[in-house]
Amino acid sequence: MSASSAGDGPWLDDAAGRLVRPFTVSNGRTRPTVALDLMTxxxxxxxxPLGYLGPEHVQALDLCLGPVSVAEVAAQLKLPAAVAKVLLSDLVDCGALxxxxxxxxxxxxxxxxxxxVLDGLRRQL
Structure with missing residues (x-):
């Protein structure tokens, strides 16, 4: 098993992909405590933040040094948007975001x- 890149650590594998299921990252939670949409x-x-933060929380916080959309954070973390929203809402709840x-x-x-927008999309097809 080889890691995809040095920054990914043990969470990603070239052949298997993500080694930790996305909803394990959010402890099975699917609903954020703060209303966030993809463009927030x-x-x-x-x-x-006080207390334990998982590695994904730390990575998300590092991505938010400047204003960034929820969609961008989810993409950078390679997580479903629903999971990223839970992580980000945890960070908002503790005052870090x-x-x-x-x-x-x-x-x-x-x-x-x-x-x-529809006209633009039709021209692209």
Whole structure:
């Protein structure tokens, strides 16, 4: 068994992939305690969390030195978004992260905006 890269440690394997099931990382929890969507911006506060943090919590906190979306954290951690939301909400609960909803200059369900996105997607296909 060889590790994918030096930073991945024992959590990833070239042949087997992730060695720890994603929901083991969140202790089987599937619902975050803080409402987060994929575009929510999270950022470290500088507060050091008290108590034990798992390695994924530490990695997530390291990714949040500047504002970053929940989707980006999930992608960087190679975890499902639901698991990343649980980890991030743990960090918000202990004061190590702040969460800010995305700012829309337009209403996110504005018909003109949705039609423009649909047109762009159709051109890509």
């Amino acid at each position: 911006q999270v950022m470290a506060t500088g507060v050091t 702040t969460a800010k909803p995305p700012e829309f200059h337009h209403h996110p369900t504005d018909r003109a905006l949705l039609e423009a």
